[in-house]
Amino acid sequence: MNQILYGPPGTGKTHATIKETLRILDPAHLQTYEDSPKKLKERFDALITSEQARFVTFHQSYSYEDFVEGLRATTNDDKQPEYVIEPGVFKRLCDDARTQGVQPNAGIRSNPRIWKISINGSGASPTKNYCINHGEARIGWGDTGDLRAEERNDYYKKLGIGDQGTLTYFAQDIVPGDILLMLHSAEMIGAVGVVTGDYRYDEMTPDGIRDDYQHVRLVTWLYHDLKLSILPLNDNKQLTLKTVYPIDRFTWGDLLSYLEQSGVVPVKGNDATGERKPHVLIIDEINRGNISRIFGELITLIEPSKRVGKEDALIAVLPYSKKPFSVPDNVYLIGTMNTADRSLAGLDIALRRRFTFKEMPPRPDLLDGTVVKGANMEGVNIGLMLRKMNERIEVLLDRDHCLGHAYFMPLHDTPTLAGLGFIFRQQILPLLQEYFFEDWERIAWVLNDQNKSPVQAFVQKASTNLASLFGPGVAENLQNMDRRWRINADAFGNIESYRGIIEVAA
Known part of the structure; x- marks a missing residue:
């Protein structure tokens, strides 16, 4: 799962990573074209383009902030400087490895947006139960009429800007493949689902639900009856009262990791244990970086026995985002090491314990x-x-x-x-x-x-x-x-x- 190819310069270590990557990601192609370097390189390039395989080179200035996550300076809409937490190459790879292949038939799009939705307030209600049982998400203000109409009626025009914004979010901005996070209370998640259909308007509502809940989206509810705290994911902040709004403090990968670590099981028929695509990170010149500085707490998490789903699985809280993080078991690390720069004996002991080594001598x-x-x-x-x-x-x-x-x-x-x-x-x-x-x-x-x-x-x-x-x-x-x-x-x-x-x- 973690391996390092080592040897003197010019022994083909970087080239050998192509075969090692294909051995993990596409063994059939490797077996068919093993004697055709051109075909192997073409397939490897395609995997790099799709980001199922990624490549990074360590150097003396490479840091934890580049590899896991760190603060990045940017400017907001008002041209004012601000600092945002940006994931590094390894965390992005782990997030993709965690989400790709999960719920394969649910229709989750790549990098989905997460939306908070409140259906008939907090706690349990007949309207909320109906939506869960019938695969829907509904909100009120039904007197506006169909939001797809070109003209808005007087009722809609009298609504406040916030309520109009909520309706726009629900009818236009949410797209199929996005994630809905239904609240149970201001501090708790009640259910998680994926949007599977476009907006529609019901002239008549079904029996037993609120009469004005006529704005509808089809949803596959992947998890429900959760009552799971949102605080660890949301920077210790509660969800607000607004009915629908986007959540930007965490990603689908963060949410899925949190659900897995909390022992949450998807509802029957929505199996979240589908086969996940393996992902490979190639670290060229791995011995040229400061391993302790770059890996940080990940030096323990990358051990096969410490991965998600293993008996000794570990979870770390990342220092910048304060979010729980673990390493999926479908992430593979391939490093290359030039022994002319540093011998194997001089390599960080913590790194040596967590990698297998394959010598690449001159041929x-x-x-x-x-x-x-x-x-x-x-x-x-x-x-x-x-x-x-x-x-x-x-x-x-x-x-x-x-x-x-x-x-x-x-x-x-x-x-x-x-x-x-x-x-x-x-x-x-x-x-x-x-x-x-x-x-x-x-x-x-x-x-x-x-x-x-x-x-x-x-x-x-x-x-x-x-x-x-x-x-x-x-x-x-x-x-x-x-x-x-x-x-x-x-x-x-x-x-x-x-x-x-x-x-x-x-």
Whole structure:
């Protein structure tokens, strides 16, 4: 459920996340097109577009506010600055994972709006019971007539602005797929439903309900008889008396999480345990971020045993929104880790305990059939060359700093000397400079330059006469202190320079 792909740079970790993602989200496609990287990438891109898979890269400045939730500065309608709580990438993913697939036949739209509705006041009533039992939501002011009419009658025109706004909300602004939250009292939710039909007006009301409750919307009531406090979700604020209005303090994901954590069961026939789509978050360079700062309390919640529905499930209260939060069991985390930046031993212990690790070592065997030839038709086996360089790096540094095969994979289809020279000049040599902190002598050892003729060496010692710079006396003292090296540009176009990497004898 939580895994990290780790290895030196250039071993295809980021590319491997495509297969790992498809293994979770679309295993049939992976099995059919496993040998077609293009088809796999196309399907992966489609999953990214649909946000069933998401991608983020950790860095030193990445924070909890980016990952979970935080305050964002914005301006209101009056152009005044204000701060709003905005969910981060992980919370958005969890909210979608929690809601997609739930009530699959109920018609809940993506990111539905939540509306508070009061049907005949608080507490129980025949009108409220009728609506619950017959799949409806009704409100009063029936003397206005049909709100779809082009002209409004005198009764409507005499209503206050607030009441007119309520009728507009009910007849026009609420759309099928939105969520209705019926109050039981100012502090308690009585029922939760999804709007399934457009507005209609009943000339005659059914027996047993209020005569003026003629404005109607069809609703599938998913939960009722709740008597569940609204305060933890609504910033400890009660619901107001207005009959219909939108609720912006929490989302459908927040509400569903709260219902699940409260042990609420949906009514029979509205099974909320339908299969939920798995969701994947890919965290590239996971070891480059400050894990404690980014994950916060989530470092415990992401454990498989602590997910929603598990025996040891945990709930945390988020510090900004003060809302209860848990991690669904259909969320998968895939991280990549460059061991050249930080070894596995140096990784945060809390993170290591909650992830499984899959090593991605260099694969020189993938290049054993790749041969680059020079003008004299002499060739160099790229797989053997890479293997030799990595063996030397392991001796001089460690296996975490080996060179990945991905750098040389372009040569698999186009094995040209120019292409090999470009790879060495632009990628391999700069990487070795970083690894060895520009210790050119050790870089030369990796390239076996000490066993080549000077014209074949990639790295050459400077040949300036020290006596001409400092005089004979000083030059003798500096002879073993001269650390000047130069890069031999001609070697990048010389096939013997690459062949010499393999051969130890001059």
